Amino acid sequence: MELRCPQSHCDVFNTLAGENSSIGIWPQGLTARRSKLATMKPGPSPRAVIFDMDGTLLDTRKTVPDAIRATVRELTGKTCSYEDVFAVWSAGTVVATLTPLLGRPVTQTDVDAYLRHVDAGLAELNPYPGIRECLEALSARVPVGVFTGASRRVAELSLTATGLLPFITALLGGDEVVQPKPHPEGIVVVSRQLGVDVHEAAYVGDAPGDMLAARTAGALAVAATWGHSYDPTAPAEAAPRHPADLLDLLDRS
Numbered sequence: 001m002e003l004r005c006p007q008s009h010c011d012v013f014n015t016l017a018g019e020n021s022s023i024g025i026w027p028q029g030l031t032a033r034r035s036k037l038a039t040m041k042p043g044p045s046p047r048a049v050i051f052d053m054d055g056t057l058l059d060t061r062k063t064v065p066d067a068i069r070a071t072v073r074e075l076t077g078k079t080c081s082y083e084d085v086f087a088v089w090s091a092g093t094v095v096a097t098l099t100p101l102l103g104r105p106v107t108q109t110d111v112d113a114y115l116r117h118v119d120a121g122l123a124e125l126n127p128y129p130g131i132r133e134c135l136e137a138l139s140a141r142v143p144v145g146v147f148t149g150a151s152r153r154v155a156e157l158s159l160t161a162t163g164l165l166p167f168i169t170a171l172l173g174g175d176e177v178v179q180p181k182p183h184p185e186g187i188v189v190v191s192r193q194l195g196v197d198v199h200e201a202a203y204v205g206d207a208p209g210d211m212l213a214a215r216t217a218g219a220l221a222v223a224a225t226w227g228h229s230y231d232p233t234a235p236a237e238a239a240p241r242h243p244a245d246l247l248d249l250l251d252r253s
Contacts, residue, residue: 052205053148055227184217208234
């Protein structure tokens with residue numbers, strides 16, 4: 001069974017890391033470290049918040065490339081470099097990522113091999129500091145969704161292993177849309193699943209393609225400055241320094 005490779009994303013992976021530090025737990029009586037948003041344009045508060053996954057919720061800088069490299073090594077006997085992986089990772093789905101690395105069409109057997117390697121590395125996968133507390137607090141006030149370039153199966157495995165899935169009301173994988181990011185399709189779909197118009201939603205992501213997708217959809221574009229693909233030159237309507245600052249989105253005026 002041959003799987004089709006979708007069009008690549010226009011954003012290119014880079015390893016520019018944003019400011020990353022420990023965040024105190026809130027609001028349960030413990031010390032909370034909450035700095036103001038670096039930038040935030042005035043406007044109505046979002047009625048839903050949608051997140052990217054890799055580089056926004058989860059620090060996958062090592063686990064995903066390791067799974068990809070192990071898959072290529074198993075299927076071809078060759079070793080690809082991290083640079084090779086980074087050059088195609090932004091393509092999103094496993095099919096789009098593996099196709100150029102394997103040099104042939106991707107089969108379901110190839111995808112299954114990748115999923116095995118993802119599963120083997122889940123123990124090393126972690127949310128960014130403060131993300132779990134952020135999702136817990138946000139989900140108590142507004143519905144929370146995830147639209148990721150990763151496949152739904154990988155997203156389910158990753159969010160379950162890290163304990164974040166219970167906070168997510170709607171989840172959409174890159175293999176469930178016709179057009180990948182930076183096309184706005186996925187953000188529009190998840191907004192509808194959350195019961196809001198896309199103009200009433202915020203989309204939080206680290207990559208320039210995430211911000212372009214959000215702006216094109218009409219959602220509030222929020223840059224995850226702690227993420228591994230964050231680019232300060234990519235236009236965004238808000239740029240929180242820490243996950244804790246995302247609560248300030250709900251108090252916009």
